[in-house]
Amino acid sequence: MTMNMKRARGPMTTNMKRWKFHAVLGAAMLAFVPTIALAHQETGQTAGFLSGFMHPISGFDHVLAMVAVGLWGAVLGSPAIWVLPVAFPVVMAFGGLMGLLGIPVPGVEIGIAVSAIVLGAMVLAQLRPPLWLAATLVAFFAIFHGHAHGRELPEGTSALLYSLGFVVATGLLHLVGILLGEAHRWVAGRQVVRAAGGGVALAGLFFLWRAIA
Amino acid sequence: MPKLIVALAVVVATPAHAHLVETGFGAFYDGIAHVAVTPSDLLVVVALALLAGQGGTRAARYAVFALPVAWLVGGLIGARWPSVATLPLLTTLSFAIAGALVALNARVRDMGVTVFAIVTGGLHGFVNGATMAPAGVGGLALGGAVSAIFFLTAILSAEVTALPAGWPRIAVRVAGSWIAATGLLMFGWLAQSVS
Numbered sequence: 372m373t374m375n376m377k378r379a380r381g382p383m384t385t386n387m388k389r390w391k392f393h394a395v396l397g398a399a400m401l402a403f404v405p406t407i408a409l410a411h412q413e414t415g416q417t418a419g420f421l422s423g424f425m426h427p428i429s430g431f432d433h434v435l436a437m438v439a440v441g442l443w444g445a446v447l448g449s450p451a452i453w454v455l456p457v458a459f460p461v462v463m464a465f466g467g468l469m470g471l472l473g474i475p476v477p478g479v480e481i482g483i484a485v486s487a488i489v490l491g492a493m494v495l496a497q498l499r500p501p502l503w504l505a506a507t508l509v510a511f512f513a514i515f516h517g518h519a520h521g522r523e524l525p526e527g528t529s530a531l532l533y534s535l536g537f538v539v540a541t542g543l544l545h546l547v548g549i550l551l552g553e554a555h556r557w558v559a560g561r562q563v564v565r566a567a568g569g570g571v572a573l574a575g576l577f578f579l580w581r582a583i584a
Numbered sequence: 585m586p587k588l589i590v591a592l593a594v595v596v597a598t599p600a601h602a603h604l605v606e607t608g609f610g611a612f613y614d615g616i617a618h619v620a621v622t623p624s625d626l627l628v629v630v631a632l633a634l635l636a637g638q639g640g641t642r643a644a645r646y647a648v649f650a651l652p653v654a655w656l657v658g659g660l661i662g663a664r665w666p667s668v669a670t671l672p673l674l675t676t677l678s679f680a681i682a683g684a685l686v687a688l689n690a691r692v693r694d695m696g697v698t699v700f701a702i703v704t705g706g707l708h709g710f711v712n713g714a715t716m717a718p719a720g721v722g723g724l725a726l727g728g729a730v731s732a733i734f735f736l737t738a739i740l741s742a743e744v745t746a747l748p749a750g751w752p753r754i755a756v757r758v759a760g761s762w763i764a765a766t767g768l769l770m771f772g773w774l775a776q777s778v779s
Contacts, residue, residue, distance in 0.1 A: 453754045453757070453758070456758055456761075457687055457754075457757055457758055457761045458761070460761050460762055460764075460765035461684075461687065461761050461764055461765045461768065463765065464764075464765035464766070464767075464768035464769045465768055467768070467769045467772055468768050468769060468771055468772040469772075470772070471769070471772025471773060471775060471776050472772060472775055472776075529623070530769075530770060530773035531623045531624060531676075531766065531770050531773075532623055534765075534766045534769035534770055534773070535623060535627075535762075535766045537769070538762045538765045538766050538769070539762060542758060542761075542762055
């Protein structure tokens, strides 16, 4: 029995060790990237990425909704925990594409505020609808966020790097939400996550009031 | 549909400008740096390497050679007959499709990955050659770019092939979705620049 377990664990342990080695190697290689970037001082390109990266972070409504997506994903568990962050950026970009093509989306600011209210409420109530419903809901709200934020390119910056920065920042906000949401595994953590959801919903109400007033 | 794509590609084609980075170490290193600071090239190489890695060892082996060789051939053609355009729609389309396939964890056959790598490599190489030739650094800079692409593809695809199931592979899919999303937004910018 013990031998069998050892035999069964053997390849897994080797795989994990190999993966850890590769992860360290990858991180070491990444360390060289800043050197390359600094050597050429591509200020225009750096500005494009940074302005795209900073854009979602500078809008509090966007930040809250993105973090709430991650929080809800963590509450829903697998596979929603990774389906939502994979799907959201693509649908959000689709919303941005609609904005850039001049396709109007009515009530964008209201939609963003409602997204914070609904997503926050989902986290607060720990609601676990079917995956298709959760994905549809998140995708629906993603269009508003993309439409509002994805098309504000500062003049003189690279559109491609701006877009990349924008998408990466949004994805990282999801990651923050997921990491915070993982606290729900503990009893006390669950209360903190629910409180965070309530906070997001309250902030959403404020944004809604501001959008309507 | 193909006619429409070609028509769109012609419409959004922008003039080719020599935009090679000068590292001070010579044309070969300029070519290496060119890949690092050209986002559309970098994104397509990363996306293809991730896709090849997801496809398994054999797909990765094919891609590691198919992509740089196609890039070199395309580059030589572009340098010999410099085009008037940088074909941003097609280069964006290439990395957006690759990113979407990675995000979907699509089971693309080995031959499919190889053909995709050849087409993509040929296209991006052609644009590289067309922009490098007017700067007078064609061959050696192209060699540098192709070397960088070979090593990047080899390392990334090998890493992805060796990844265990679970979160590491999900991270690869997330990276694919980010690349696809960037491509989608880029289509919007291209459409706006035309109108």
